[in-house]
Amino acid sequence: MNVNLTRRRFIKAVIASSAVASQTGCQLGSKDLHAKGSVERLISLDINGKKRRVDVLPQETLASTLRYKLGLTGTKIGCNRGECGACTVLIDGIPNYACSTLSHSVRKRQVQSIEGVANKDGTLHPIQEAFVEELSPQCGFCTPGQIMSAVALLNENPKPSREEARQALSGNICRCGAYDHYLNGVMRASGQSNE
């Protein structure tokens, strides 16, 4: 027996009909809807500028699709809860936790993951270059997420203050504690001195 369904708030339905009947009716109703109206599984996703046809389950998160369906394992799953930021990707240029985004909700949007940050010729994005120069990453697990947040920041604000950078990256945990080095990287990438 489903607790949710039966627990409460039958009064409205009861006024209309008898309780037992209404319960069955509700269940039948939902079964009907399962058959029609729920999302199509085969969809097109725009990932790093490429259209990809993917078979996506209705409940699938973008992190799963990227990692397990498309092999883009640069997007890391640190907590799968929106509490660490390792899975940060850009959706229409805005940082999002891919672990907490349904793939179906990005059908009409542009997704950029860490694999799409470097230039087409393989040269590194200024953020990537600066992170190398500053030895920003330590274990590196949070780095793709840090980079995505930083890329979004610089796209919008090419010369951020250190405080703006700190705020913009604040949704990304680094357990190694390399925050200072990441901020140095952002400042360097934006052509500003770290002194």
Add this chain to the structure above:
Amino acid sequence: MPSYDVMPEVQLYQPTEVDDALNLAEKFRQQGWLLGGGQDTYGWLKDRAKNPTALIDLNDIEAFKGIKATSTGIEIGALTTLRDIIRNPLINDHFEILAKAAGRVASPQIRNVGTLGGNLIQDTRCWYYRRGLACYRAGGNLCYADSPEAMNREHALFNASRCVAVSPSDTATALVALNATMVIKNIDGDREMSAEDFFVGPDTHITQMTALEPGEILTGIKLSNEWSNARYYFEKIADRDVWDFALVSIALVIKEEANTVKDSRMVCGGVACTPYRLNKVEQYLKGNPLSEKIITNAAKIASQGAETLNYNHFKIPLMENLVKRALRS
């Protein structure tokens, strides 16, 4: 504990029309889960602590989004993201307290997708409840957080009734302070209610945080000009300045005239199951100047009636201090 983190099987509906959404909400009722930003959704589902059969994604419904000026104030679509609220000129010009509160929610990424409606109707963060225990709030018969040795640092001081969980929403405190009106739709039509009535406590609604009934959708929030451009104060105290929920937060809007308080609304977050309005403080302040003595008295009045648990008595001085800070600001 058995531990899960993969999204379980669930149907997904992505209606683009208001009527379709309302129909789906009505058809699924408790079995359906309305999806805004989803940041308080996926955890519940992944944990298998809540098991809806269908997600009703409201993000494709344009009518539920946006911020527009009306003749009496502004109206905000419930599906408007916190990011948009933080950056919106209308809000920043007239109801900056809301932008400020929204800016203290969770983390940038969560604010980027989290919606105002979702932030308002999010479930409480009581860690016992979130673990999936069969507590009062989950339909059970006991409270784990209010027991002789329970770890209840984050729990309620006021208006607890069996359940001692607190309201986690930062924007809720601001909206109650602004005397916002909530617009709720279902297939039969609309209803409106004040933000204060929208949030409900365990004495009446032990398994839900708001007056939203199954089948209903919170579609908009109206802010009347009553409190636009009033002097305001918002502060949230949390352990970490990202992600963490308020230990105590305060939202104040105040109008002064000839050095005395003409009117004010003051609301605390994190101390009760709903945004906790400090009615007595508001009444006390009315007509009084904001002298240090009045402020000190106001702080004492604010915490009257607090009932502490094992680990949360620090919230009393914290709340009193925030009241003082708000009034001194």
Add this chain to the structure above:
Amino acid sequence: MEFATLKKDVWGREVILGASWDLLWVILALTFIGIAMHAIIAAAKKRKAAPDSSGKRIERHEKIDRIFHWVMAVSMFVLLITGIFPKIGIEFAWLTIHWVAGLLLTVITIFHIFRSIFWQNIKDMWIGLKDFKEPFDESYKPGKYSLAQKSMHASVTILTLLVIVSGIIMFALIDTPWWERTNALSEDILGWVFLIHGLVSLALVAVISLHIYFGLRPEKLFYTRSMIKGWISEHEKDENHDQEKWVVKD
């Protein structure tokens, strides 16, 4: 249809949360059907003329007992309403009203137990084997209380005692002005207590519905009057009761 709502708890056990409140509709429906059938059958039967209510009045219920009855009725109603309405979607702050009414019920019930033992003739209410002649023997007349009345009383007694005992256990586990709650009982025991309290309450809904129905039936209305005013007429008594078994004291 299940009697209990269950939940798989975090320890992997199925725990009982309490009675299944869907049963309420079943109980109401069944009670309604029962009452309707009785009403139809009763209407089909030839009705005897009601005994005359004028003439000598005989005290059937002392004032204190009438007060007890009505206080009990009120508290029972309050308890059922505050207990059941929130379960069916009519939500209000019920808990304090509920336990205050529950305390009242408990106190007057204790009072009634003492009174029935020490002041009243408890045998008047006792159901004996002989009582079962009543439905089958037109000529058999009961004493002060008919079998139906005794049965009703017995049912209410059992149910009320159960609901009080389970209620007191639950009461001990919430915050009150006198003590703070503990999790003294494990979830599964608590589940049983809630289940008993819920099922008994549902049974009370049925029993009380029947009680009200019979109290309002035309041929029994004089009993209801007696519970309000205290008396029945001699005619009414003679018509329905055995003189020897119900000896009226002066």
Add this chain to the structure above:
Amino acid sequence: MNNYKHIGKNFIPPDIYGKVNGKAKYAEDFRADGMVFARMYTSPVAHGRVTDIDTSAIDNMEGVVGILTADDVPSTEAPNAAILTNNPAFIGDPILAVAATDERIAEDALNKIKVKIETLPFAVDPLDSLMEGGPDAREEGNVFSRSREGSGFKKIKWTKKQIEEFRAGKEPTGEHATEWNYGNLEQGFKDAALIIEEPFVTTGYAHMSMEPRTAMAYWQNGTCYVYGSAQSQSFWLPGLARLLGVEQDKVVLISENTGGGFGSKIGAYPAAALPGYFSKKLGRPVQLRITREQEFYIGSARVGFQGWIKLGFAEDGRMTAGDVFIIEDIGPNATGGDGSSAGGAISLLYDPEAMRFRGLPVLTNTTPRGAQRGPGQNQIAAIMAPLMDKAAKALDLDRLEIRKINAVNNETTVYAEQRPVTSAYMKEALQKGADLFDWDTKQQFPQKINAPKVRGLGIGQGYHSAGAKGFDGLIRIAPDGKIHLYSGVGNLGTYSYASTTRAAAEVLKCEWDDCIIHNGRSDKNLPWSSYQAGSVSTYAQTRTNYVAAVDAVDKMKNIAAKIHGGKADDFDIDGRHVHHKTTPSKSSTYAEIAQAAIEFGGTFSGAIYPEDIHDITKRSVQNIAGTGLVGVAKDKLPQNGVIPGLAAAFVEIELDLETGKYEIMDYVGIAECGTVVHPQGLDAQMKGGAVWGMGMAGLERHVFDPQNGLPANIGYHQCKVPSYLDVPSVTRTDAVDLPDPQNPFGARGIGEPAMGCAVAALTSAISDALDGYNFGRTPVSSDMILNYVTGNNQSFKPLQTNNF
């Protein structure tokens, strides 16, 4: 400043590119054909016995491939951690695993399995277990001490009175399990002009490495390939082989990158062996990804302390005696051993003339504990700092001065055995930090600033032994002139796997561009290298690389002598050539020498190698023999005494008396780790360590409900790992940079003291801001500060632990 070519210079570690472009592969990023996904069912009870596992509901479930239970894996003797167990001793103890064609099906299946567990008494606070009649975390007992003399369970109970007295701050009179001492303690206290005596608590907390410990395994020709999340590389193999029940040469560990370890992945852990057994059972590759919650459960945590300390100081500030009693919260697996290390840290950092340590490791049904960055040393650093301040105040000394008076130096002898140190310059570190921080000026600033804020200044000192010896070095010069550097030290994110190989490049005087590092897979011919933990890598691995390179140079010179005539000593190297010292025309390139080495064979090509090298190194040498000039040697360089890694920190905070929150306004961390090998890497360690210290000082702690054993913090949110906004935007670091005589380049390690100095500086600063009030506790959360400021009681019992 030195004149090294590589040592002390920055460089770009080769693996960093993968980290910034997303191509770096961590354990979970690997896939294998036919791979299935395993998920674990972990215990819902804090202590119990599994009585029945009913899997009938999933017997015919589509997509379910198999089940692994404790019966399928070797059993482990309590209290050691098992791969899977029928006797769970903490919430989250792995009981079984299910494999399926995808993770969701595996989780659906887990949800359907019915596990019956009979519950047993449990304890989440050591003092509850010590109390007479209190619960024992294991049926065998409540205390487990590990020592060289022997390890075993004990059942130790204190009387209610003893517990109460301890809680009241009195010297514990209950039984203890371990003890060491030196000097005349009684005399030390007699000589003291000041005695400070206080109880303390440091609450344990989870490592919460970013990467949850995924492992994937398959078998090929009798060899088990394990893709794991390992902190060390070669050091893992013996343990992993033991866990898998195979010979060391039958296991290959692939761990190219590791998403953080901090002590939690030093050696092979049981979960890394689970896929191996599962794969063997199913005959296909199995990957076990665990949830963040499970990483909390089995990802290790810091040992908690409940202790009492008594310090004696002479008039001049010199510490005359130290007496410390520590009850260690060692979790269910009796792991940690932090107590004695804490005692050792006191003896080293403050050099009391006499000292006693007494320890009592108590089992609890909380998450398993293990080494966590400065295990023991950092807890005690946090406790000691405010006490040093207190002593300074009482003796009317400057807080910096009292630390300098007691500072460890080259003459200091340490620990119970009063061993010498290789070198130590704490006084210099303190002075350097004070200068950079501007201690003298800052001290003049008023404490009261804009109400309600008050300032606090703190000084912290951190220590951890920072070196090891006896590991092997291996390099190869290929006929194309490239230098192949083999590093089996693990890749945790410190880049020491690479920076220490530069020691070899230094000896070979070669260009860094000509060097190729091999690491990340044990089948890449890696030597037996040190564990990447305990701050040892820099010291240990510069030595191994040094000895291997010296061996190579020696061979190069010998080959040159063979080619050009003369004696080996007549030749020298310049980075590309081996040439005759006096006849420069007699010269061969490294490439030519390498080619010749192949031709000469024997020791030159690695066909013959030293007998004293580890089996792992031997196998690697065998594999590369004949492909160039092989330099291989065991590190037998002289080593005597304790190798200290030291750090000092200075911090300024502004504490808000109305909220109990504080902001860190300035932080200076000074490393005293001998010669700086990799400046950027050192900077990263010092700053990362500071963030850890900040987390420990104010935010992170285990919280368990004593009524049901439930942990309150199972994710990042409740564990409160510091975010960008909880630490300063800029932190400053520097190093003393004086060489240690026992390392060929003068280097010592630093990873752990980098944190200890920070947490200590913060507890010192908080105490300073509150006019010397000492909480004697970590973390000091804002509610505690607020309760103190408002004169309210704290919410917890004195010495309570694992609570809010």
